Amino acid sequence: MTEIIWEELRDAALEEGYFRCKHPSGLEIQVLTKPGYSTSYALFSAKYGSIDTAILSHGGARELPEGTAHFLEHKLFESEDLDAFARFAQTGASANAFTSFERTAYLFSCAAHFDKNLAILLDFVQSPYFTQATVEKEQGIIGQEIRMYQDNPGWEVMFRLLRLLYRRHPVRVDIAGTEESISEITAELLHECYRNFYNLHNMVLCVAGDVAKEAVLQAANALLKPTGGEPAKRRRMPDPEAPAQTYTERRMPVAVPRFMLGWKEALEQPELSEEETVLADLILDALTGECSALYEQLLGQGLINTGFDCEFFSGYDYACSLFGGESKQPKQAAALVEQTLLEASAKGLDAEDFECARKKAYGRLVMEYNDIEDLALRMTDAYFAGNDLFARARALRDVTLEQANGRLRRMFRPGWTALSVILPLEEE
Amino acid sequence: MPQLQIHEAAPGVTLCVIPAERFKTSRLVLQMALPLRRGQARETAANAMLPFLLHRSCAAYPTPRALDCKLASLYGANLCAGVTKVGESHQLSIALSMLDDRFALHGEAVSQEGVELLLELLFHPRLEGGLFPADAVELEKRLLLEKLESEQGNKRLYAMHRCEELMCDQEAYGLHALGEAQAIEALTPEDAVQAWRRVLSQARVQISMVSAAETAGFAAAVRKSFAESARQPAALGSAFIKSAQEQKFVREEQPLEQATLVLGFRAGMEHPEDRQYALRLMTDLFGGGPYSKLFLNVREKMSLCYYCRAALVRHKGVLMVASGVDTEKAVTAREAILDQLAQIGSGCFTDEELETAKRSMCDEIRCVADHPESLADWYSSALYCGEFRSPEQVCAGLEAVTRGEIIEAARGVSLDTVYLLAAKKGGDAND
Secondary structure, three states, X not given: OOOOOOEEEEEOOXXXXXXXXXXXXXXXXXXXXXXXXXXXXXXEEEOOOOXXXXXXXXXXXXXXXXXXHHHHHHHXXXXXXXXXXXHHHHHOOEEEXXXXXXXXXXXXXXXXXXXXXXXXXXXXXXXXXXXXXXHHHHHHHHHHHHHHHHOOHHHHHHHHHHHHHOOOOHHHOOOOOOHHHHOOOOHHHHHHHHHHHOOHHHEEXXXXXXXXXXXXXHHXXXXXXXXXXXXXXXXXXXXXXXXXXXXXXXXXXXXOOEEEEEEEOOOOOOOOOHHHHHHHHHHHHHHHOOOOHHHHHHHHOOOOOOOOEEEEEEEOOEEEXXXXXXXXXXXXXXXXXXXXHHHHHHHXXXXXXXXXXXXXXXXXXXXXXXXXXXXXXXXXXXXXOOOOOOHHHHHHHHOOHHHHHHHHHHHOOOOOEEEEEEEEOOOO | OOOOEEEEEEOOEEEEEXXXXXXXXXXXXXXXXXXXXXXXXXXXXXXXXXXXHHOOOXXXXXXXXXXXXXXXXXXXXXXXXXXXXXXXXXXXXXXXXXXXXXXXXXXXXXXXXXXXXXXXXXXXXXXXXXXXXXXXXXXXXXXXXXXXHHHHHOHHHHHHHHHHHHHOOOOHHHOOOOOXXXXXXXXXXXXXXXXXHHHHHHOEEEEEEEXXXXXXXXXXXXXXXXXXXOOOOOOOOOOXXXXXXXXXXXXXXXXXXXXXXXXXXXXXXOOOXXXXXXXXXXXXXXXXXXXXXXXXXXXXXXXXXXXXXXXXXXOOOEEEEEEEEOHHHHHHXXXXXXXXXXXXXXXXXXXXXXXXXXXXXXXXXXXHHHOHHHHHHHHHHHHHHOOOOOHHHHHHHHHOOOHHHHHHHHHOOEEEEEXXXXXXXXXXXXX
16 A cells, blocks of 8 residues: 655644544545543545535536535445444444535534444445435435424525525525426436445545544544546526625514625636635625614614524535524615625725734634534535635734725625515515 | 533522633523413513613613614623523523633734623613603513514414413413413513513523633622622422323414424423433434434435424423424325324334434534533523533433333323414416
C-alpha cells in the first residue's frame, strides 16, 4: 500500500489544527482532534444533494426524479440483514443522516467504541441494498414525510419563495421531492445514482473529537473499496433573470402571518468565493441585524417580532438574501427592508457598523469551534467548496470596508425581489 | 474533569462553577424559579414577561439596540431569555455565551465584562420613576402574545400543550409557562416591577458558570450583588398524582395534511426521585431512540406514524407520547402504542433491547460534557432536587436498573388523556 501523507493545517489565532489526506481509495479524509473531549463525531458525505437532478455522461444527461438523493439516503440505512440504526444501537452510538440541497451525509456521535462505529459507518454507506419491494415501502414513508413538511409554515413560506425566485434552478424543489416525483423512483435508478454519486472521489470523511488520525486511517484501510470510473459532475443550472412573479400567499392554521422576502443575486460564476460569502453575511448583519437602525425601526413600529432573521443563502448557481419572520403587516415590513437596503447600497456602510458586525461574526465563528458536530460540518462544507476549514476565519479577519462596499453595490438590484406570505385562515 | 464548586451566595441563591479549559467560550446561566400557581394568572404572566424585559435593556444600555451593540462588541456574546415550567415550578432564565478572553483579537476582557453585564441586567434595569418604562412593557407584551400565538403554527408543540392543559386542568402543571393571553394583555409597568421585586426576594436562584477563566471574582461579585436584597426564598414542589382516575378523550380539528396524536400518562411516581432511573430507562426502551418499541414497531413495522416518541417529565410524574399520524389511522396507532407499553409490562422485551437502551442513554449522557451549554443545563436540575449529580453518577444509576424494575415501572404507568389534533382536508382555498 502506498504511504499516506498527512497534511497539517493550523490557525494560530484559533488555537486549532487538523490533518487531511487523500486516501488511495480516492476518499478525502480529514481529522480534527479535540483534547479533553469525551465524544467523537464522524460525518461521511457525498457531493450529491437535491439540486443534482441529472447524471451527466459523455452521451448527455439522464434526468432524475426530484427527491432522488433524499430517497437514496433513506434506503442506504437499510441492508440485507441488519439496518444501520440497529447496528449502531449495539454500540450505543447515535446515528443519523440528512440530505440538503448540495449533499447527503451519514453520521454518528459516540462516547465509546469509536473504531467499531466508524467501521459500521464506512461499511453501510458502501453497501447499497435495495429491491423493488423495499423501494415501494419507502415511497409510502417518504410520502408521509413530504406531507408533514406541508403543515410546517416555516418550510412552506421558504419553498414558495424559492419557486418565485428560481424558475429553472432545482433549489426551488422540496428536498424530499413530491409524492408524484418519488413514485417514479425504482431500485434500478437508485443503483445508477449510487454508482455515479457515491464514487469515493466525490465524497469526504470528516471526523472531530476524542480521536486520533491513526484510528481513522486504520478503519479506512480496512474498509474502503476503491471505486473506478469517473466521479460525478455537477450540472450547471444558471438562472440569471429577475423573478417574473413577485408575490405569493397561502392560508394555513397559523395565528400570526409569516413572511419571507428574497433578494436574488445575479451570478457571474456558479460559486461565490469565501470572501464574497463572508462579506454578504457581514453586510446583512450590519444592515438588518439586531444592532441596525432598520431592526430598531421594524421592532418599534410593530412590524416584526424578535423571530426576525436574515440569511445569505447560496450554493451552486444560486445566491440570494432571505429576510423572514412573523409580522401582522408583512407587506409593510418587506417594503421597509427593501427600501432601506436600496438606500444603503447607494450610500455604503457605516464604518462602525461594519466593525461591529465583523467582531460579532468572528466571535460566533470561534464559538463554533467548541462543537465537534459544527466542526465536522464546516470541514465538509469547506472541502466541497475547495477551501480549508480556516478560510472563513482568515476572510473574517482580513476583509475591509472598501471590499464590503464594493460587494454591497452588486448585491441588491432593484426588481430582483419576491415576497412569500403565509396568512391565517379566514374566519368561517 | 476538574471539581465542581458549589457556593451558597445568599439565602436561596446557589452558585455552581464548572471549570472547563477545553472550550473557547464561557457559559453563564441565571435560573430563577417561583411556584407556578392556579388562580394567579396576572402574577404568572408578569413573571413570564420578566426575563425578556430584563434581557432587552438596562440602566447602562437603555434601549434594545444599545444593548445589542454592546453584545456585538463583546464578540457576539449571545444573550437569551427563557421561560419554562419544571414540574410545577415556573423557571425564568437568562443565559449568556461569550468568547474566552484568549481569542479576543485586541486583548479585551470579555468574560469579566459579561459577568458584570448579566448582574447589571438583573439588579439595575432601566426604571423611570421606580417603574419599567411603559414602551418597554408594551413591547414585551406584544412579543409575548405573538410568541404564544405563533405556537399555533407548530403543531407538535401546540398539541403537546393542549394535552397537558386537558390532562392537568385542575393542577398548576396544566398552565402555560408563558401565561394566558388575557392576563398578558392586562399587564402594567406596576405588575412588571412587582415581578422583579418578587424574583429578587423570593425566587430560588441558581447561577451556573462553565468557563476556563478564573472565577473567584465572579463568586464575589454575585455575593455582593445579592447582599443588599432581603431574601425569603419560596418553597418549590409539584403535586404528584400516582395513577389516572378516569380517561379523557379529546379530538379537535384543523385544516392540516397530517394529524398529531398525544397520549398523556401518569407515571406512577410520588416524587421526582421515585424509581427515576427505572422510569427513565423504561421510557427510553418504550419510545426513545430508533431502537425503541415505538420506533421499531409502530413506525417501522406497522407504518402507522411518521414519528412516535415518549418522554418522561420526572418533576411532575407524567409521561407523554407524541406521534404524527394519518387521521384515519389515529385509533389504530393509539391502540398500538398502548399495546407496546403493555408488552413491556408483561416482560416482552429482550435483555439485548434493555442493554441497548442503557448503552444509548449513557452514551448520550456522556456527550453532555462536550458542550458548554449542555454542561450548564445538566446541573440546572439541582435547583429542583438539591443534588448535583454528575453524568457519571446518573449513568451508574441507569446501568444498575434490573429487568424486574423495568416491568414494575411499566405496570405503574396509566393512561390519563388522549388528545388528537385531527386533519380536516381541503381548508386551503388559495392553493
